Amino acid sequence: MSTRWLDAEELATWVRLVAVTELLPSTLDQQLRRDASLTHFEYLVLAMLSEDPGHTLQMSALAQRTNATLPRLSHVVRRLEDRGFVDRTRNSTDARATNAHLTEAGLAHLVDSAPGHVEIVREKIFDVLTPEQVTQLGAITTALLDALDPEGRMTGHTIGSHRPSSKE
Structure with a gap:
């Protein structure tokens, strides 16, 4: 089998895509850490919980929606639990099974954090x-x-750059 090497345009595009995938997460993390004392992944967990009508998801479903392993998610949810957010x-x-539930304090923190997060997403992307x-x-x-998610785990879910739902 012969290797299908990238041509010059494909290689230049690939290098730029890799740069975006490296720079964007740290940019989002910096803003959220500075303004909300949250990592981007913590924000994503809160946002995914806010989208459920009861603000509650089984940990396995939350892991799928955040594209995380259960051990990573469990560690992050424990930190959010320690802060009274979950x-x-x-x-x-x-x-x-274990459920994760967004508390009123968690929802309030998410609602307070959302405008700054959306602003950086707008500024850097849109x-x-x-x-x-x-x-x-x-x-x-x-x-x-x-191609990357043929089961559609992330398809149909936002990634926390929207107005959080405060409906109970």
Whole structure:
């Protein structure tokens, strides 16, 4: 089998994509740590819980929505629990499962944190693109996610750059 090497344009595009995937998470983390004392992943966990009508998800479902391993998620949820942002309880229908629930304090912190987070997302992504490029980026990211996440674990879920739902 022969290697299908990248041509010059593909290589330049790949290097830029890698740079974006390295720089964007640290940029989001810096803003959230500074303004909300949260990591981007902690923010994502809170945002995913806020999207559920009861603000409660089984840990395994939350792991899928955040694309995390259960051990990583458990560690982060414990930290959020220590801060009063999340409660963990046994699932009433499956004694082996644990639920994570967004507390009122967690929701309030998420709501307070969201404007700054959305502003950095706008500033670093959407404000530098034309409307046509935003449409293209949507199509490109959908194609990439289809290849990277064929089970669709992340498809259909936002990643915490929206207005948090405060409905109980």
